Amino acid sequence: MRKAIFLDRDGTLNDDPGYLSRPEQMALLPGVGEGLRALVQGGFILVVVSNQSGVGRGLIPQGALTQIHQRLQDLLVPYGVVIEHFELCIHRPEAECACRKPKPKLILDAAQNLGIQLSASYMVGDKLSDIEAGQAAGCKGSLLVRTGEGRRTEKSWDRLQMPQFIGDSLVETAAWILGQEEFLSG
Ligand SMILES: [Mg+2]
Numbered sequence: 001m002r003k004a005i006f007l008d009r010d011g012t013l014n015d016d017p018g019y020l021s022r023p024e025q026m027a028l029l030p031g032v033g034e035g036l037r038a039l040v041q042g043g044f045i046l047v048v049v050s051n052q053s054g055v056g057r058g059l060i061p062q063g064a065l066t067q068i069h070q071r072l073q074d075l076l077v078p079y080g081v082v083i084e085h086f087e088l089c090i091h092r093p094e095a096e097c098a099c100r101k102p103k104p105k106l107i108l109d110a111a112q113n114l115g116i117q118l119s120a121s122y123m124v125g126d127k128l129s130d131i132e133a134g135q136a137a138g139c140k141g142s143l144l145v146r147t148g149e150g151r152r153t154e155k156s157w158d159r160l161q162m163p164q165f166i167g168d169s170l171v172e173t174a175a176w177i178l179g180q181e182e183f184l185s186g
């Protein structure tokens with residue numbers, strides 16, 4: 001079994017212009033390359049779990065998503081990092097599909113298909129729906145980053161179960177995860 005970091009995309013890995021639809025709009029947030037590199041060195045595989053309702057709404061051509069994700073991989077090459085898999089919900093919220101976060105299905109499906117042990121894996125995102133999906137999937141930790149919508153999410157938190165950690169950036173969040181691992185392994 002492998003261990004993974006499940007990553008929200010927009011607002012967590014990249015700037016979120018709203019319905020990002022062209023590869024040239026894809027830009028990494030500060031610290032993302034360094035954070036992902038540290039996590040991969042720590043033995044985690046990287047899986048993006050993302051709601052892309054812009055496809056279902058007709059705002060993002062489905063073929064563009066492939067190009068956008070290739071652009072993301074290209075931006076990560078200098079860090080020696082590859083996203084192992086993209087698990088996406090392309091449905092509109094009104095469709096009430098089974099996969100849109102906060103439902104855990106994107107995470108559960110990826111875990112099943114890639115042989116990932118959820119109890120050894122973490123979810124990282126900038127919205128409540130990311131944290132809820134990680135918690136519902138049974139991840140070891142669900143962590144918030146103060147990028148994208150993260151600060152707003154933190155201020156408006158109204159749930160009992162808090163994220164285990166809130167980091168200013170992905171690199172800070174990665175350091176916390178790796179510190180946990182070190183602590184647990186003694
Ligand atoms: Mg997001």
Ligand SMILES: [Zn+2]
Binds near residue numbers: 090091097098099
């Ligand atoms: Zn869906």
